[in-house]
Amino acid sequence: MAAKRGATLRSQWLGKHLRELRETAGLTLKEAGEYLQRDASTVSRFEAGLYPARTSDVVALLDLYGIADMHRREGLIRLSREVWQSGWWDAYSDDMPLGIVHYAWLEARAEKISSFDAMVIPGLLQTRDYLEAVIRAEDTEAPEEQITRWIEFRLERQKLLSTDAPDFSMVLDEYALRRMVGGPETMRHQLAQLTKHASQPNIEIRVLPFSAGAHASPDGSFRIFELPEPYAAVAYAPTPAGAIYAEGEAATKLKMKYDRIRHDALNVEDSLELIAAIAEQTRLP
Template sequence: MAPRKGPTLRAQWLGKQLRELREAAKLTLREAGDYVQRDQAAISRWEQGLTPARAPDVLALLNLYGVDDPDVRDGLERLSRDIWQKGWWDDYAGEASGRVIDHAWLESRAEVLRSFDMLVIPGLLQTPEYAEAVIRAADPEAGHAYISRWVQFRMIRQRVLAGERPIQLAAILDEALLCRVVGGAPVMRAQFEHLTKLGTRPHISIRVLPFSAGAHASPRGPFMIFNMPAPYPDIAFTETGAGCMYVESDGVGNFTTTYDYLDQAALTREESAELIAAAADRMA
C-alpha cells in the first residue's frame, strides 16, 4: 500500500479556522507572518494544513486576531497540540494512506460512531479471521506479512470499544451481510457469534436492516458519522470509486437524515440478535 501524502484532517481543520480568523480581522498573510516572525509562505502552509502550526504560534496569532473567547482559544490550542501528539497509528504512517491514519484517529477521538454497511462487517466489529479474508480479497497478490500487519492494525483499532470511556457505537447492517460468506462457513459462524456477544454491551448497538424493508434511504452505499467533541467538527465518511471522502459542517446533516431513516426501518436489537444467531446456525 503506497503512502498517500498530504495534510491530515486535524491540520486542515486548524488551518481553516486560522484562515477564517485572519480574514475576519482583515489582515494579510504578510501581516500575520510579520507578527509571528515567519514569512507569508509559512502562514499560507499553516492555513492549508500542509505544515501544522505549533501551539505557541497559534496562541500568538489568536492574540493578533483579537480572539478573546476562552473556549475558542483553548480549543484551538488543544487541536494544535493534538496534531503533534504521537499515537499508535503513527507506527503505520509510512505504509498507509493519510486517509487510513485519519480514520483511526477519528475513531480514537469520537464520542459516538454511527455506521451503515452493506458489503462487509465494519472493521471495529470484525474477527481476525474475517478481517484477513476481507483484506486478502481486496488485494489477492498481497503477501502474508502485509496481510498480518493490516489485520493487526484493524484489531488495535478495536480498542476504542473497551476501556473506561469506550466509544458509543450504533451499527446498522444490511441483511445481505448475513448471506455473503466471507472466508468460509467456520469464519462466518465465528463472526456472527462475535457480533452477538458485542451486541450485549450497553455501548454497542448492532441492528439489521431486513430485506423486507425494501428500498431504503442509502442506495448509494455504506457510510459513517463521527460525532466529535469540541473543538472538532462532526464528520461523515464514505467511500467512492475515487477514494475515501470526509464531509463536515452542513454536509453531515444529509448523512444524519439518511441514518435516521435507516434507523426507523431497521429491526430492534433483540430481533437483530435473533436473526444473526439464526445466520450463525446456518453456518454449522
C-alpha cells in the first residue's frame, strides 16, 4: 500500500526549519521561489509541510540561506530524506487516525520515551489479550476487520522493544494496575509481562501509589519523546477527541510534570513488589 503524503510531523518539522532559516536570512517567499525556479506558493507549501520539499530543493535552500555549519546541514538533509521514506506504519495510514500513525513514527525515532499512564498499561507493554480488551472497549461498534487491523498495528509497534529500543522510563498510576481489563486471567498475565519487561536494562517501571495523593497530572496520561537532532522534544497527550502533540515550552512543562510524578512514585524495587502484590491479590477468588 502506498504511503500517504502531506502534512506529517516530519514534513511540518522540515517546513518549520526552512521558514525560520528564510526569515533569518531576510528573504521573501518570492525570492526563495525564484532561486528554486518555483513560485512562491510552492515554497509556502514546503514551509507549511503540506508538500514536503525534495532533498535537492532543501540543499539549494540551505545554500541560499548561507547555512555552512555541516552538522546543521546534515541534520536537515537527513530529515528531508526521512520525509519521503516509508515505514511500516505507513501501511496502516488508511486504517488509523493520522495522529496514531505519527505516534508510531515518534516511537521508532525516539532516543528516550518518558511515559505517565493513569488509566491503562502503555501499548508497548500490553499483552495481546489485554490490548484486545482495551481496543474492543474503546469502540464497541467497530467492524471485526477494523479491530483486527488495530490489533495488528499495536503488535507491530511492540517489535520496537526487541530491536534497537529507546530508553523507556514510565510511571504507572496504581489505578492502572488494579483496573480489571479483560478479567482476572488477562490481568495476571499482564502484570507478569510488566515484571518481565522491567528486567530489560533500557526499561524503568515505577508505580505512583494511591498513598501519593494528588499529583502533577490530574488530567491524565502523557508521553515525552526525546528525539535526535534536528528534532525537538515532543509531548503527546491522548484525549477522547484525538491526540495532541506539542513542542517547545509546552513539552518542557510536561517534562517537568513527569519529573515531579516520578519523584513521588515508588522506587523501582518497591514498584515491582507492589505489582507482584497486586498480581497475587488478582489470584484470589
